[in-house]
Amino acid sequence: MASKTPQDTDAARRRRRATTAIKESLRELSIQLSLLNHQVGAQVDINDIDLYCLDLINRLGPFSPSALARRTGLHPATMTGILDRLQRGGWIVRRRDTDGTDRRAVAVHAVRDRTPDLFRLYSGMNSSVDQICATHTDAELQLLAGFLRRATQAGEKATDDLANG
Numbered sequence: 001m002a003s004k005t006p007q008d009t010d011a012a013r014r015r016r017r018a019t020t021a022i023k024e025s026l027r028e029l030s031i032q033l034s035l036l037n038h039q040v041g042a043q044v045d046i047n048d049i050d051l052y053c054l055d056l057i058n059r060l061g062p063f064s065p066s067a068l069a070r071r072t073g074l075h076p077a078t079m080t081g082i083l084d085r086l087q088r089g090g091w092i093v094r095r096r097d098t099d100g101t102d103r104r105a106v107a108v109h110a111v112r113d114r115t116p117d118l119f120r121l122y123s124g125m126n127s128s129v130d131q132i133c134a135t136h137t138d139a140e141l142q143l144l145a146g147f148l149r150r151a152t153q154a155g156e157k158a159t160d161d162l163a164n165g
Contacts, residue, residue: 026151040121046089049074050082054091058115062095062107073163083108090114 004012034048041051053072057063063071069079086092091114097105119126133141 036122036125040118043121044089044117046086046091050085053079053082054086054110054118057086057092057108058110058118062109064105064107065094068108073159 037051038048041048046054049072053068056068056071061068065079065083066076068083069076072079074082083092083094087094091111093109093111094106095109097107136144
């Protein structure tokens with residue numbers, strides 16, 4: 001087995017430092033986005049977890065309440081409270097699935113007329129990200145998007161692992 005050269009050792013050290021810097025930046029970004037979401041929620045009188053659920057419904061919905069509870073890892077009773085608050089606030093509606101096999105089934109839909117309220121509050125961050133993206137090539141943006149997608153998947157897996165023991 002060949003011994004490591006000083007260049008190999010330096011390269012390994014630089015890689016560890018770069019990896020650590022990326023992890024620290026992701027943590028800082030997570031904190032900043034949490035703080036931004038908290039401020040947005042305060043502006044529209046929605047707590048953090050309710051805002052997270054509303055975002056999922058807006059982007060990926062509609063959901064059944066049980067599917068949304070599974071997706072978030074929240075207890076179904078907790079999800080019922082969240083959906084009740086969002087419905088009272090005019091952010092979502094529950095609709096019966098009259099076309100499906102189980103006519104008792106309910107789907108949760110976002111109220112699209114309310115979406116501009118949220119977009120306006122996120123416009124500063126969205127504009128800043130647009131400006132950052134404008135400084136990168138298409139290939140760099142594809143690389144960054146792929147990295148963030150994989151980091152998100154790693155976070156989802158870590159969350160599922162913790163939730164499922």
